[in-house]
Amino acid sequence: MKPLVINFQKCSIHDGPGIRSTVFFKGCPLECVWCHNPESQSYTKEVLYNRERCGACGKCKKICPHDAIYMKEGCVGLNKDKCELCSTCLDYCVNNAREIVGDEYTVKELLKLIEKDRMFYEESGGGVTLSGGEVMVQDIDFICELARGCRNKGIDVAIDTCGYAPTEHYEKILPYANRFLFDIKLVDEDKHKKFTGKSNDLILKNLKFLNDNGAYINIRIPLIGGVNVDDNNEEVMKMIELLKPLNIKAVNLLPYHDIGKHKYTKLDKEYEGNEFTKPSDEKMNEIKMIFENNNFQNVKIGG
Numbered sequence: 001m002k003p004l005v006i007n008f009q010k011c012s013i014h015d016g017p018g019i020r021s022t023v024f025f026k027g028c029p030l031e032c033v034w035c036h037n038p039e040s041q042s043y044t045k046e047v048l049y050n051r052e053r054c055g056a057c058g059k060c061k062k063i064c065p066h067d068a069i070y071m072k073e074g075c076v077g078l079n080k081d082k083c084e085l086c087s088t089c090l091d092y093c094v095n096n097a098r099e100i101v102g103d104e105y106t107v108k109e110l111l112k113l114i115e116k117d118r119m120f121y122e123e124s125g126g127g128v129t130l131s132g133g134e135v136m137v138q139d140i141d142f143i144c145e146l147a148r149g150c151r152n153k154g155i156d157v158a159i160d161t162c163g164y165a166p167t168e169h170y171e172k173i174l175p176y177a178n179r180f181l182f183d184i185k186l187v188d189e190d191k192h193k194k195f196t197g198k199s200n201d202l203i204l205k206n207l208k209f210l211n212d213n214g215a216y217i218n219i220r221i222p223l224i225g226g227v228n229v230d231d232n233n234e235e236v237m238k239m240i241e242l243l244k245p246l247n248i249k250a251v252n253l254l255p256y257h258d259i260g261k262h263k264y265t266k267l268d269k270e271y272e273g274n275e276f277t278k279p280s281d282e283k284m285n286e287i288k289m290i291f292e293n294n295n296f297q298n299v300k301i302g303g
């Protein structure tokens with residue numbers, strides 16, 4: 001299956017060093033409860049519906065050739081099983097209350113877009129970041145061709161990954177990636193299953209594989225009260241023990257936020273992370289200090 005792109009973000013300063021273009025691919029093997037990009041989880045195109053914009057005129061219901069739309073309590077609902085993603089309803093909505101996410105690009109088209117900001121990459125020490133969703137579960141030959149194309153043009157390539165992808169994919173991308181932005185969420189396996197839907201076995205195996213093969217690893221840790229942050233820093237200490245023997249070049253500590261919460265409504269999904277909390281600035285500094293005291297270099301709060 002050809003990868004779908006949800007977003008091509010220019011001038012990003014949170015996805016690796018310098019100014020970068022970030023390509024967000026659609027589809028992820030994990031289902032993190034706190035995910036702030038729920039539209040990136042499914043591998044297929046999806047209709048998003050913005051209830052605030054909808055005037056409940058019912059035009060889309062009338063026009064839908066597949067009878068996928070129904071009226072409900074002053075707005076409209078979507079029967080996803082019936083929707084064929086034909087986009088007819090988008091054309092008829094004067095309020096632009098609907099959009100379809102997930103676009104197909106060729107490698108050539110993406111390279112052309114990436115190359116446009118080459119001057120910014122060169123001046124800032126930036127490049128391109130391939131992200132998601134999860135980039136490493138996409139068609140790996142497509143991703144390798146894209147990364148190779150960037151490297152051939154002298155553009156730095158960062159792979160932003162949750163680690164849950166076949167190890168052979170990491171082996172294939174290794175020659176073309178300058179750096180891996182590798183997420184570690186939880187070391188405790190039971191908690192990992194509970195909050196992401198999957199064991200962390202494969203993730204830890206891939207982390208070791210990259211480390212043993214000399215990859216530049218930048219660890220990224222989302223810190224979430226109610227998940228991996230507590231008074232005793234229990235999970236943080238487990239991460240330290242896990243990461244200490246490895247050659248980690250940089251660590252980003254990412255405080256939880258819920259700015260993607262509204263997207264769940266657009267997808268007609270329920271956000272289950274309402275009880276999670278953002279760690280205080282004091283707590284974030286305390287965790288940063290723990291990493292630094294354990295000899296980790298380039299520890300930063302934020303992306």
Ligand code: SF4
Nearest residue numbers: 054055057058060093
């Ligand atoms: S056409 Fe647009 S404004 Fe009218 S009901 Fe459908 S989504 Fe709402």
Ligand code: SF4
Nearest residue numbers: 064083084086087089
């Ligand atoms: S995309 Fe097409 S099938 Fe889906 S709801 Fe809109 S008009 Fe109906």
